Amino acid sequence: MNELFSYLGLQFYILTLEGTLKFSISRNGKQAQQFDISDTDFVGDDSNVKKEDGGDPLIPSGKDASAVGLLVRLIKNDGVLSMDFDGKTGGSARWTFDGLDEVRVGPMYATAKAQTRINQTPESEIQAQPSETNNKRKWAGEDQIPNKRARSSVDSEPWPNHLFMEGIRTYPKSLHDSGKLRIDLADGSVWYTSKSSTKNKRKEATDEVDLSDRTVEVCYQPSKKDSNIFTLTLTRSTWKSYQKKTYTVFEMHIEPALKSHRMWSSNDLSTDEQIFFTDPAIIVDAIVHCIDRTSAREQIVHDPQTADLYRKKIQECKTYRDQNGTLPIGNPFGPSRKQLEEYEQKEEEWMKRCQSMRRCISSPAAPELQGPGNSDGNRELQDVAEELFDGCLV
Numbered sequence: 001m002n003e004l005f006s007y008l009g010l011q012f013y014i015l016t017l018e019g020t021l022k023f024s025i026s027r028n029g030k031q032a033q034q035f036d037i038s039d040t041d042f043v044g045d046d047s048n049v050k051k052e053d054g055g056d057p058l059i060p061s062g063k064d065a066s067a068v069g070l071l072v073r074l075i076k077n078d079g080v081l082s083m084d085f086d087g088k089t090g091g092s093a094r095w096t097f098d099g100l101d102e103v104r105v106g107p108m109y110a111t112a113k114a115q116t117r118i119n120q121t122p123e124s125e126i127q128a129q130p131s132e133t134n135n136k137r138k139w140a141g142e143d144q145i146p147n148k149r150a151r152s153s154v155d156s157e158p159w160p161n162h163l164f165m166e167g168i169r170t171y172p173k174s175l176h177d178s179g180k181l182r183i184d185l186a187d188g189s190v191w192y193t194s195k196s197s198t199k200n201k202r203k204e205a206t207d208e209v210d211l212s213d214r215t216v217e218v219c220y221q222p223s224k225k226d227s228n229i230f231t232l233t234l235t236r237s238t239w240k241s242y243q244k245k246t247y248t249v250f251e252m253h254i255e256p257a258l259k260s261h262r263m264w265s266s267n268d269l270s271t272d273e274q275i276f277f278t279d280p281a282i283i284v285d286a287i288v289h290c291i292d293r294t295s296a297r298e299q300i301v302h303d304p305q306t307a308d309l310y311r312k313k314i315q316e317c318k319t320y321r322d323q324n325g326t327l328p329i330g331n332p333f334g335p336s337r338k339q340l341e342e343y344e345q346k347e348e349e350w351m352k353r354c355q356s357m358r359r360c361i362s363s364p365a366a367p368e369l370q371g372p373g374n375s376d377g378n379r380e381l382q383d384v385a386e387e388l389f390d391g392c393l394v
Contacts, residue, residue, distance in 0.1 A: 002015060003017075003042065005037070007035075009079055010081065011074075011077075012072055012073060012074045012076075013062075013073045014037070014071075015059070015071040015073060016070055016071040017038075017042075018087060018089075019069050019086050019089075020037070020085070020086045020305070021072070021083065021085050022084045023035055023036075023084070024081070025079045025080065027078055027079035032080075038309060040309065040313075040343075061073075062075040063102065065083060065095045065097075067085055067091060067093040068089060069085075069087035069088060069091065070085045070093070080097070081097040082097075083096075083097075087148075092148055148305065149289055149302060149304060149305065150286070150289055152304070154307070159282070159286055160265040160266060160267045161184070161186050161266070162182060162267070163183040163263070163264075163265050163282065163286050164181065164183075164263060164264050164265070165181045165254065165262075165263045165280075166180045166254070166260060166261045166262050166263075167232070167254035169194060169250075169252045170231075170253055171250060172250075174194055177194055178194065179195050181283075183283065183286045183287060185289070188289070188290045189208060189211070190209040190250075191206055192206070192209060192250070192252070193205070194206075194207075210250075211234075211287075211290055212295055213236040213249070214291075215236045215237045216236045216291050216295065217235050217236075218234055218288050218357070218358050219234075220233075220280050220283070220361065221359060230254045230256065230362075231251060231253055232251065232252050232253075232280075233248065233250070235248055235249060263276065263278065263279075263282075264276045264277065265277065280360060281360045281362065284359075285302050285358070285360075288357065288358050289302040299353055301354055301357045303350070310350065311347070314344060317340035320334065321340075327340060
């Protein structure tokens with residue numbers, strides 16, 4: 001990708017873009033102009049950058065802003081430029097330029113209590129910068145920054161660091177299968193702890209659930225034998241002789257009516273903090289998110305940002321059509337029929353992929369929950385998440 005962006009007093013090249021870049025420029029004390037560009041805005045390999053006879057693009061030298069999934073070269077800036085990048089892999093970064101001088105160095109993270117900065121040294125080492133927080137000295141990296149996709153919807157608070165579900169493991173079998181599933185959103189892993197006790201001693205065994213296969217699907221639905229019991233199943237699949245074969249990776253039974261089969265969250269395992277919730281879709285989406293990260297599959301399933309982008313782009317086209325009575329066939333400066341068709345197709349493909357890899361039926365008569373953010377119970381956990389989590393990416 002080699003795309004040139006030009007505006008009054010501003011010129012830069014986008015060399016790599018895997019996510020969404022939002023930026024604003026303020027000149028001569030006037031109100032900042034806002035823009036946003038996504039990798040989905042570019043179709044094909046065409047570039048508006050001239051090339052030499054040998055085929056190499058003619059890109060002049062300038063000031064580079066780079067992150068995982070982004071490379072921008074700033075050539076001209078007659079004002080104050082702010083850039084915010086949200087990568088497809090969940091990373092986030094921000095830069096501010098006054099002219100060609102970078103005012104803010106490196107990705108900046110902010111919390112309600114303090115700000116910490118990570119500076120890149122010439123040797124690409126990370127240096128921690130101390131900051132004062134409530135008269136206590138803290139260091140960058142001490143607070144965990146959540147993955148951008150670790151949430152139910154784009155507008156909701158991030159999930160707490162740990163989510164739990166109690167039940168009975170039915171696969172793989174062991175002597176003591178009653179226990180709890182723990183989803184660690186800090187490192188994208190899932191664990192199951194089985195427990196048993198006798199008169200004089202207690203036993204616990206913890207096993208990690210294998211999420212390395214990119215084909216792993218997650219399903220939560222009522223048991224065929226008893227509608228009061230629900231089954232959480234993780235399966236992987238292979239194709240042999242044009243036939244799909246499915247293998248169980250993990251399975252557990254949950255009976256929501258039992259007090260011993262609960263779901264809760266916690267940000268700190270060293271405390272007794274337990275925030276209970278009742279929506280299994282949160283567990284399902286969190287596991288899918290961990291599979292996305294651990295397996296590094298190219299087509300991400302739980303992707304609230306992309307889903308929200310598709311919805312907004314489609315709505316933008318439909319609003320234009322309602323206001324003007326029609327959509328132009330092709331319009332490089334605004335909504336068009338071609339753009340609407342492309343985004344509707346992308347949304348449909350994403351929904352099909354999501355439905356094939358994720359199923360959550362929370363009651364025998366309940367419709368299937370499709371995609372992130374469609375769960376009525378999310379609000380319950382979001383309310384307490386705002387209390388648990390006092391920081392966010394900016």
